[in-house]
Amino acid sequence: MLIATWNVNSLKARLERVTQWVNENQPDVLCMQETKMKDAVFPALTFAEMGYESAHFGQGQWNGVAIISKVGLTDVVTNFAEPIAPDHEARIISATCNGVKVVSVYVPNGRSLEDDHYKYKLEWMKKLKQHADAIAKPSGRLVIGGDFNIAPTDDDVWDVTKFEGATHVSAPEREAFADLCAWGLTDVFRQLHPEPKVFSWWDYRNGSFHKGEGMRIDFLLATKSLLGEVEASGIDRNARKGEKPSDHVPVTITLKNISTKLKK
């Protein structure tokens, strides 16, 4: 079972790149973020023709998250699960796909350490942990995929000295991420790939991709009970090349056994 997460930075602008990547890689489940569209224009039919069910939680101009699956998609929850106070933006959607609880998240950026958006980000991370608790037990089969807008360690940033006083690397953000993991989640890519300076995002500006100036801020976090089934994890940096790329690339994990039963 191949699960992927990808901040597509506008599904309208990225649809051709996304369908091409899906056709080539055939993920069983893909979490998307920043679809930047209303539910009414989400291209469900396009994905259906490719064999995928889909669920989208959009708001329009900004944010928007989705899950597409070809191994079943049930129990869809938009926004945080009850009784958590709902977010005023479309940043989280959950579903069950082939016995795995899958959550697609777009964690707030934070903007700057002084900004109210930064407090909102930290609060949002607390609520994400509550959400995990509401829909699964730490012993359960849960994967949270998404753009966390947090680089957990200095190894996840090209040059941390460029980030003094900035978001994404601050101690409170990293503590919030560590707290979420301490609930019972593992950053699967990091577990399998200890090497530093492997990134999932590069700024469009300044030729950042060409210069290797990126960050690893997109993750698939899995509960312990799934770790024994993990065969592989990857970051497809090729997706940052070519015409009209997103500034993020897909992150993937492969779980053994549990999808083949559904495929004829």
Added chain:
DNA sequence: ATGGTGGCTGGGCCA
């Protein structure tokens, strides 16, 4: 270089 690029939009915000 107080810049740069890209995606909303339709001027300026957001990332």
